[in-house]
Amino acid sequence: PQNVGILAMEIYFPPTCIQQDILEDFDGVSKGKYTIGLGQDCMAFCSEVEDVISMGLTAVTSLLEKYGVDPRQIGRLEVGSETVIDKSKSIKTFLMNVFEDCGNTDIEGVDSTNACYGGTAALFNCVNWVESNSWDGRYGLVVCTDSAVYAEGPARPTGGAAAIAMLIGPDAPIAFESKLRASHMSHVYDFYKPDLASEYPVVDGKLSQTCYLMALDSCYNGYCQKYEKLEGKQFSIADAEYFVFHSPYNKLVQKSFARVVFSDVVRNASYVDESANEKLGQFTSLTGDESYQNRDLEKASQQVAKPYYDKKVQPGTLINKQVGNMYTASIYAAFASLIHNKHSSLDGNRVMMFSYGSGSSATMFSLHLSEGKAPFSLSNIAKVMNVDEKLKRRTELAPEKFVQLMKVMEHRYGGKDFVTSKDTSGLAPGTYYLTEVDSKYRRFYAKK
Ligand code: ACO
Numbered sequence: 001p002q003n004v005g006i007l008a009m010e011i012y013f014p015p016t017c018i019q020q021d022i023l024e025d026f027d028g029v030s031k032g033k034y035t036i037g038l039g040q041d042c043m044a045f046c047s048e049v050e051d052v053i054s055m056g057l058t059a060v061t062s063l064l065e066k067y068g069v070d071p072r073q074i075g076r077l078e079v080g081s082e083t084v085i086d087k088s089k090s091i092k093t094f095l096m097n098v099f100e101d102c103g104n105t106d107i108e109g110v111d112s113t114n115a116c117y118g119g120t121a122a123l124f125n126c127v128n129w130v131e132s133n134s135w136d137g138r139y140g141l142v143v144c145t146d147s148a149v150y151a152e153g154p155a156r157p158t159g160g161a162a163a164i165a166m167l168i169g170p171d172a173p174i175a176f177e178s179k180l181r182a183s184h185m186s187h188v189y190d191f192y193k194p195d196l197a198s199e200y201p202v203v204d205g206k207l208s209q210t211c212y213l214m215a216l217d218s219c220y221n222g223y224c225q226k227y228e229k230l231e232g233k234q235f236s237i238a239d240a241e242y243f244v245f246h247s248p249y250n251k252l253v254q255k256s257f258a259r260v261v262f263s264d265v266v267r268n269a270s271y272v273d274e275s276a277n278e279k280l281g282q283f284t285s286l287t288g289d290e291s292y293q294n295r296d297l298e299k300a301s302q303q304v305a306k307p308y309y310d311k312k313v314q315p316g317t318l319i320n321k322q323v324g325n326m327y328t329a330s331i332y333a334a335f336a337s338l339i340h341n342k343h344s345s346l347d348g349n350r351v352m353m354f355s356y357g358s359g360s361s362a363t364m365f366s367l368h369l370s371e372g373k374a375p376f377s378l379s380n381i382a383k384v385m386n387v388d389e390k391l392k393r394r395t396e397l398a399p400e401k402f403v404q405l406m407k408v409m410e411h412r413y414g415g416k417d418f419v420t421s422k423d424t425s426g427l428a429p430g431t432y433y434l435t436e437v438d439s440k441y442r443r444f445y446a447k448k
Pocket of ligand 1: 031158
């Protein structure tokens with residue numbers, strides 16, 4: 001099979017959200033800390049009738065329906081998530097409901113977990129399957145679904161929630177450049193979930209930022225080396241139209257791209273001009289460790305990177321600024337933002353992707369885009385995702401309500417023997433929701 005990659009996409013995020021500037025006032029932090037400091041506008045969260053399974057069901061059924069794909073055409077289903085609902089039973093098995101109903105139980109794949117990286121692992125599994133001898137000619141389906149919630153404190157405004165479904169097959173408008181991938185995996189305690197009784201992570205915020213940037217440097221250098229070996233010429237940001245990053249919050253994406261530009265300066269890339277050299281040359285002799293702590297370098301590189309950021313990164317930031325960190329779905333929501341903004345004009349473009357999951361695992365890979373034929377075309381993907389409409393029809397909650405809801409969810413996490421309010425007034429038709437968890441922890445869902 002040729003040009004294996006993403007044929008179709010659908011995104012779902014809860015309609016319940018809170019504005020970051022309102023949260024700033026409520027939390028009593030300095031004005032602008034979340035909106036400018038973190039670069040976030042709004043944050044979505046699951047109400048008590050939604051969870052990662054209901055969101056996954058909604059994204060999957062909507063994708064199959066809107067692109068006219070028969071559930072019997074799916075041969076592999078992979079889920080990426082770091083939201084633990086059950087320590088043994090995979091989220092994938094819950095999604096099997098959709099396929100069992102039409103007699104298709106012959107579907108490989110289970111869940112992949114490592115913080116925000118699980119979705120990328122799931123995606124690679126599906127792409128590799130289609131490219132392999134085991135492929136039976138049917139489609140792969142990847143679902144990234146997460147609810148990112150943090151304990152009260154500085155990390156809480158970096159929450160979010162969403163599910164993304166992606167259909168995988170040959171002759172895709174979004175094709176993998178499979179030879180060009182570089183990973184960085186290491187053992188670090190930057191963000192982890194050792195307390196199985198709590199949905200909240202243990203997080204060392206500052207360390208997680210540094211680990212993210214170190215993994216980025218390592219992956220970018222690895223990618224450049226592989227590119228240079230394969231293509232016989234140097235790689236720089238000039239060789240890709242767009243850069244998409246895992247986005248815990250937008251400020252880190254700004255810093256990440258600046259770091260990539262700094263790498264290009266160190267490697268003396270051909271587009272680097274006199275003025276960039278003047279501003280950044282003095283920092284090229286810093287050791288790696290020094291460079292991560294150096295605030296002057298951070299400022300100067302962001303300044304040099306700014307015009308490139310506006311062109312190559314900003315078009316892929318809308319959903320993440322509006323919804324927040326969606327863990328495994330985050331990088332694909334950023335990619336969805338790019339398709340939403342640029343659709344057909346991406347024809348012939350290369351898009352760089354950087355996926356990071358704490359712990360840690362990270363990969364940089366690249367995609368080659370072409371318009372494709374309906375229903376599997378860039379313009380149709382943008383139309384189906386209908387991002388503007390989904391953002392518009394949300395309900396903003398007051399911070400008191402949000403905090404109250406977080407308390408209810410804390411109590412419900414890992415719990416049994418309860419029925420939900422079944423209040424679906426905010427949900428769009430076709431949305432799945434949780435109705436009950438019975439005395440044996442069995443979960444029940446219904447479709448609006
Ligand atoms: N106006 C404008 N900017 C402000 C203001 C203000 N009033 N107040 C603060 N800021 C800026 C700060 O200068 C800082 O920006 P800088 O990094 O460019 O200097 C930024 O806002 C954040 O302020 P901090 O004081 O550094 O924030 P704090 O330490 O309270 O928390 C953090 C930030 C660490 C990101 C926290 O939200 C967190 O732990 N989040 C979860 C971890 C995370 O997402 N890590 C990323 C990779 S791992 C993953 O994906 C989960």
